Amino acid sequence: MTRFARAARTLIAAAALAGAAALVAACGGAGTTAAPPGTSGAQPGAVSTRVINPGGTPATGPSRSAPPGPQPCPTSALQVSVSASQGVAAGSTYYPIVFTNVSGTACTLYGYPGVSFVAAAGGSQIGIPATENPAHPRQLITLAPGQAGHAELQVVNAENYPPANCGMVTAHWLKVYPPNQTAPVYASFSAQACAKPRTILTVETVQPGTSGA
Numbered sequence: 001m002t003r004f005a006r007a008a009r010t011l012i013a014a015a016a017l018a019g020a021a022a023l024v025a026a027c028g029g030a031g032t033t034a035a036p037p038g039t040s041g042a043q044p045g046a047v048s049t050r051v052i053n054p055g056g057t058p059a060t061g062p063s064r065s066a067p068p069g070p071q072p073c074p075t076s077a078l079q080v081s082v083s084a085s086q087g088v089a090a091g092s093t094y095y096p097i098v099f100t101n102v103s104g105t106a107c108t109l110y111g112y113p114g115v116s117f118v119a120a121a122g123g124s125q126i127g128i129p130a131t132e133n134p135a136h137p138r139q140l141i142t143l144a145p146g147q148a149g150h151a152e153l154q155v156v157n158a159e160n161y162p163p164a165n166c167g168m169v170t171a172h173w174l175k176v177y178p179p180n181q182t183a184p185v186y187a188s189f190s191a192q193a194c195a196k197p198r199t200i201l202t203v204e205t206v207q208p209g210t211s212g213a
Contacts, residue, residue, distance in 0.1 A: 071107055072108050072109070072110070072180050073099070073107035073178060075177075075178050075183040076103075077101055077102060078100065078102065078185070079099075080098070080100075080187055081098050082097055082174065082189050083095060083096045083097075083210065086211060091156060091160050092154050092156045092157065095153045095189075096150040096152055097113060097152075097153050097176060097203070098149075098210050099113075099149050099150065099151075099178060100143075100146070101145055102145075105145065106142055106144045108140055108141060108143070109140075109141040109149050109179050109206040110138060110139070110140045110141065110179055110180065111179040111206065112179060112205055112206070113176055113179055114176070115153060116128075116129035116174070117174060117175075117200070118173045118175045118186070119171070120173060121173055125175070126171050126193045126195055127193050127195055127196065128197045128199065130203040131202050132204075133152075133154065135204050136205050136207060139205070141207070149206045149208055150206065150210050151205060151206045153203050154201070154202040154203070155200060155201060156199065156200045156201075156202075158191075158192040165194075165198065166198055167194055167195035168192055169194075169195050170192060171190065171193040172189070173186050173187065173188060
C-alpha cells in the first residue's frame with residue numbers, strides 16, 4: 001500500500017469516529033433540559049399556596065368575629081307601665097316601673113332609667129328628676145319578645161317637707177327614659193310632688209322580672 005493510500009484511510013477512519021461521537025452526544029441529550037443554576041425542577045407557572053407564619057405554622061384565613069348579640073332596647077320596642085305599690089316604709093311608697101319588650105326580637109336593658117314628674121304627657125317637668133339608688137349593681141338584662149324587666153321607684157311623701165320648702169303640686173304623669181335611650185315614654189301616675197328642688201323620686205337599676213317581691 002502506498003503512503004498516499006495509508007494517509008487517506010487514516011483520514012476516513014478519523015472522520016467516521018468523529019461522526020459517531022457526535023451522534024451519541026445528540027442521542028444522549030435528547031428529551032432532557034438542564035435547570036438553570038439556583039432553580040428547582042418545578043414546572044413553569046406553578047405557585048405554592050402554603051403560607052408560613054413567622055412562628056413556623058401554616059397561616060389560616062382571616063378570623064370571623066362572633067355574630068353580635070341582642071342590641072339595647074330602643075324606646076319603640078318597650079311598653080312602660082307603673083305597677084301597684086309594693087309597700088310603704090319610712091314615709092315612702094315603692095312602685096315597680098315595668099319595661100316589657102313588645103318587639104319581635106330580643107333586646108337588652110342595662111343600668112338606670114331616667115324618671116321625672118311632668119305636668120302632662122309631653123308637658124314641663126315638675127321638680128327635679130329621680131336620683132339613683134345604688135342598692136343593686138348594674139346588670140345586663142336580656143328581654144326576649146314578651147319578657148319584662150323592672151326598676152323600683154321610691155316616691156317620698158311630699159308632706160315630709162315644710163310647705164314653704166316644697167311648693168306642693170299634684171303630678172299626674174311620669175316621664176320615663178329607658179336605660180341609655182334619649183326618647184321618653186309617659187306613664188299615667190298621680191302623686192304629690194314638690195315644685196321646688198326637693199328629692200321626691202329615687203330609682204334603682206333595672207332588674208329581671210316584673211317586681212322585686
